[in-house]
Amino acid sequence: MLDAGVRVFSRRGYHGASMDEIADEAGISKPMVYAYLGTKEELFVACLHREGTRMMEAIAGAAAPDLPADERLWRGLRAFFGFVGAHRDGWSVLYRQARAEPLFTGELTVMRARMVEVVAGMLDHALRAEGREVAETELEVVAYALVGATESLADWLADRPEADPEKTATRMMNVAWLGAGQLLQGITWRPPGG
Amino acid sequence: MLDAGVRVFSRRGYHGASMDEIADEAGISKPMVYAYLGTKEELFVACLHREGTRMMEAIAGAAAPDLPADERLWRGLRAFFGFVGAHRDGWSVLYRQARAEPLFTGELTVMRARMVEVVAGMLDHALRAEGREVAETELEVVAYALVGATESLADWLADRPEADPEKTATRMMNVAWLGAGQLLQGITWRPPGG
Amino acid sequence: MLDAGVRVFSRRGYHGASMDEIADEAGISKPMVYAYLGTKEELFVACLHREGTRMMEAIAGAAAPDLPADERLWRGLRAFFGFVGAHRDGWSVLYRQARAEPLFTGELTVMRARMVEVVAGMLDHALRAEGREVAETELEVVAYALVGATESLADWLADRPEADPEKTATRMMNVAWLGAGQLLQGITWRPPGG
Amino acid sequence: MLDAGVRVFSRRGYHGASMDEIADEAGISKPMVYAYLGTKEELFVACLHREGTRMMEAIAGAAAPDLPADERLWRGLRAFFGFVGAHRDGWSVLYRQARAEPLFTGELTVMRARMVEVVAGMLDHALRAEGREVAETELEVVAYALVGATESLADWLADRPEADPEKTATRMMNVAWLGAGQLLQGITWRPPGG
DNA sequence: TATGAATGAGCCTTCATTCAT
């Protein structure tokens, strides 16, 4: 039922989407949209939530907590990547919309917390396995960077139908894991003057 | 003259900004805004371009082409985050708006291409210095990932007035360089089953 | 069954009342409201009629036709104001709503005609008792004036929960009867120049 | 400029009037209505005020404060009557609308105060000339009754194009003055049992 | 040239009213 909303929001953006078009896309009439999902704002939040949840579930389903850290990251990345690639008009687009609209700051704080929780959870797990520990902020930043990089590659992939998603995931893993992996080992890069 | 536009777009977002407010902020009348800068859409693009150009110049000014690769990347990143941090109501906000609005997808593709080109250039330089060479596609992919990660962190930074740009640059460098750096050395990660 | 309608119309006004709320208040479903009472407009008219009839009955019950004229008018007025005072969320509120809505002008003309008829009847009775007679038009005009004044005071009363209906009736009687009474005695006021 | 608003509100009622129709009637476009007069609510209040002010001025202009009481009341009534009769779609209709809509309660309190001030001013003047005095509430009630009676006669007149306004005013004066006049002389009617 | 004034078009939202079960 939210599918229509997700499609239209993705196609037109939050502001560009009209309730008329959403109703049309859903094959129902506008008042029904209001009856079921409330205000445009509420509808958007509902869409965002659903896509977010789906994505999280895809990742969680792929990256079992008892795997070794690199394996787990790899599977998580591949799942994330596969998900974002398969639902090109889903989570990442909505998320981008939400970031641009001050109205959704509140919701975003919540979602981000969940995202970070997942990615950071993996990293944290790995770190602890190595007997190391890192401040939460650090984890959040790395999570952000990884997500951003992944989204960017998803975009890249979207423009190249002939490219192989699996291969792209591998490339991402190369960048991510080799970097993060070293961080996990305590190897860090430091500014020249420091 | 674009300053007013940038200020208002940053304050209200692309859709929240009204041409009235922009004209007011600029101290001229609305028809003048149209005469000088055209449509709201064109005006936004103009603002985005100007801020983008300024940012690129800041980076180019910091990362001289004859420096060693890591040094160059580091300086570039530092300049980038420094810029983003110093103009919190400029580039990153506009960029975020643009990312959310399907209207500007075209413009963004172009801008990102320029950024990728720069980053890929750095990496290529570094590779050649090590006597290695990589398919252009590989370079592009890594560059995309780095740019994406950087954008994401810029976003993260824009939301946290208290965060330190320098530190953020270091974090990014850690993720990026340690990963990319190993890639440059020919160390790669491979999928378990592969 | 009309009770729910009366309550809701009184609480929200004709336009503020929604058929949903009325159905809820009645404890039945909306299609039933339509089946039993028809259109919102018809429903309102039905409510108005019922309250109007109740009011007329209250007056008729109090002002027996065989009483002396002043006594009869006084009792009628007292009954009227008593009724209005006792059902503050009934007749007068509905009547006020009806007066404001062009849709009900027709209904109102009819209802007022009935009221005028009653008042004019009283006056006529009184006149004949004094052996006097007045053109029907005159009677009608005076009756109209009295009814208008009374309506206005009913409105006034409806707004003031603390006001005493009995006292208001007395005030009305003072204005009405002293004037009308003199008219009945043949005393008239004439324009200065005439 | 407000004329169109007054006409449409009178014709359709507050809720029945659409901003579209008002704009049409005014011969301008809807955004202009909003630019000049604001919200529908504000527009209505503006109309109400203007008509109220005009009515008050008509009365004040006719009933000079230095005239004898009956003369003054007569002129005031004639003016009021003439005004209401001449602007059948003006003050009284708007006033009725306002009474029905809880939104305007505040405005009404103000207007009523002005109305009462004028009518009560006349009566008070007359009373003092006779060396008598009456509580303000009493004056308000009488003012209400007179206004209601007058409106009612105005309605009566409206339905009878062949009737003479001046004559109707005289009839009203008969009812009002003979009644009020006696009150002024200290003659009052009292309930039988009291 | 610069602007005050004007508008076409569209969007969110609501509600009286009716099918299909």
Next chain:
DNA sequence: GATGAATGAAGGCTCATTCAT
């Protein structure tokens, strides 16, 4: 006979955009 679900139609309001001065 009763209802949950559905909708056509409309209304208030805003805003990018352009004349006429």
